[in-house]
Amino acid sequence: MADARKILFTGAAGGIGTMIRPLLAKLYPGLVLSDRVEPKDLLPTETFVAADLTKPDEVAAAVKGVDSVIHLGGFSVEGPWDTILQSNIIGCYNMFEAARAAGVKRLIFASSNHAIGFYPRKRRIGPNVTVRPDSRYGVSKAFGEALGALYSDKHGMAVTCLRIGNVGPRPLDVRRLSIWISPEDIVQLIRIGLEHPDIRFEILYGASDNATSWWDNSRATELGYRPTGKSEDHRAHAEAEQAKIGPDPVGDLFQGGTFCSAEFTNDVKRAGP
Numbered sequence: 001m002a003d004a005r006k007i008l009f010t011g012a013a014g015g016i017g018t019m020i021r022p023l024l025a026k027l028y029p030g031l032v033l034s035d036r037v038e039p040k041d042l043l044p045t046e047t048f049v050a051a052d053l054t055k056p057d058e059v060a061a062a063v064k065g066v067d068s069v070i071h072l073g074g075f076s077v078e079g080p081w082d083t084i085l086q087s088n089i090i091g092c093y094n095m096f097e098a099a100r101a102a103g104v105k106r107l108i109f110a111s112s113n114h115a116i117g118f119y120p121r122k123r124r125i126g127p128n129v130t131v132r133p134d135s136r137y138g139v140s141k142a143f144g145e146a147l148g149a150l151y152s153d154k155h156g157m158a159v160t161c162l163r164i165g166n167v168g169p170r171p172l173d174v175r176r177l178s179i180w181i182s183p184e185d186i187v188q189l190i191r192i193g194l195e196h197p198d199i200r201f202e203i204l205y206g207a208s209d210n211a212t213s214w215w216d217n218s219r220a221t222e223l224g225y226r227p228t229g230k231s232e233d234h235r236a237h238a239e240a241e242q243a244k245i246g247p248d249p250v251g252d253l254f255q256g257g258t259f260c261s262a263e264f265t266n267d268v269k270r271a272g273p
């Protein structure tokens with residue numbers, strides 16, 4: 001039976017949005033897409049509402065009548081402070097607040113591995129470690145997770161934060177062998193966030209079944225996550241791509257990679273937990 005809930009999907013025209021839209025459309029016909037610009041090739045079952053996350057009235061209009069939100073909107077890499085502030089701090093707050101006011105019951109927040117990027121690659125971590133952002137972007141993702149906890153505890157919104165590694169058809173390099181997630185697997189996690197009856201506030205790692213993973217994703221397994229992607233199937237490609245990239249004495253030590261080495265002025269022995 002078709003899912004009758006009204007679901008808003010922000011960031012629909014972005015990189016991940018473009019990859020997963022066709023998969024989500026099959027599961028949730030009637031999906032409402034949002035972004036600043038309309039994605040090309042809108043399906044007959046999809047509708048679009050333009051919204052700039054920095055404008056509370058536009059966000060409120062997009063979220064009107066909606067039961068659940070998949071919030072992928074925002075700036076997706078490191079950027080100048082004002083860009084991060086507007087898109088990912090103010091924009092994220094506007095989304096949670098509009099969702100609360102509209103009575104939204106569930107929200108999936110696209111967090112990132114960069115909220116914990118300064119953990120060493122040698123260390124395996126679960127979802128409950130202290131955040132160690134590797135960038136202003138990573139700080140904004142930690143902020144979004146904190147907002148998720150607040151709106152869950154104070155207002156009863158069922159919030160799932162996905163600490164996404166890197167989404168794509170295959171891992172791009174050796175670092176991504178540890179953090180890669182296939183489009184199908186991220187849709188599986190989104191589905192858990194939208195449907196699982198036990199969700200209150202969750203942080204789950206957005207990773208496929210990667211043999212070299214740095215993350216304990218057992219909570220996702222408990223909630224029914226059964227990833228089908230295996231990064232090892234793509235090792236030859238990832239290693240060939242890695243050979244084209246020079247060594248990064250800082251980034252190669254930490255989970256966040258180049259996000260850690262960018263603007264780095266510390267002694268590497270004093271960085272990370």
Ligand code: 15L
Nearest residue numbers: 076077112113114164165166
């Ligand atoms: C992210 O959070 C970014 O959105 C994406 O563009 C990649 O840089 C990814 O992390 C990554 O760490 O590979």
